[in-house]
């Protein structure tokens with residue numbers, strides 16, 4: 001099995017979460033956090049901060065990112081496992097702006113657009129929103145059907 005290591009950053013204000021509408025590439029036309037591939041010789045926290053800046057202009061110091069999740073995604077017929085490291089932060093600088101990849105928007109925590117997000121999000125977002133940490137695995141058939149999954153609450157990374 002090959003692995004692709006990716007980041008996903010969810011910026012929070014008191015009762016809001018910043019999501020971005022993906023304009024191209026993997027997950028196009030879905031709302032998601034900000035993130036992407038960890039480059040060679042780059043740390044995961046540094047990659048998370050870089051992707052956030054590139055995709056919506058917000059600046060977060062890697063030290064201000066809190067790792068809250070680790071999810072492995074597998075797709076039937078594809079030998080590539082996506083290893084996604086999920087982070088959150090409330091300490092950022094700047095104002096989010098639209099880029100070639102993402103259109104950012106704040107959502108109230110009671111109004112997350114799950115119908116226009118990856119289907120797995122419905123399962124683990126409640127853990128994130130309630131301040132829990134988690135590890136998970138999802139097996140997808142295509143991009144819309146979860147065949148199998150497990151999700152566990154953990155105390156720390």
Ligand SMILES: COc1nc(N)nc2c1ncn2[C@H]1C[C@H](O)[C@@H](COP(=O)(O)OP(=O)(O)OP(=O)(O)O)O1
Pocket residue numbers: 006007008009025026027032033034035036037038073082084118120121
């Ligand atoms: C399959 O379920 C997923 N759910 C959620 N919520 N997020 C996911 C899922 N699979 C991948 N992701 C995240 C991980 C990353 O944040 C993005 C994908 O990043 P992308 O493929 O756009 O990475 P880049 O480095 O920007 O692009 P290239 O690989 O084309 O350079 O989605």
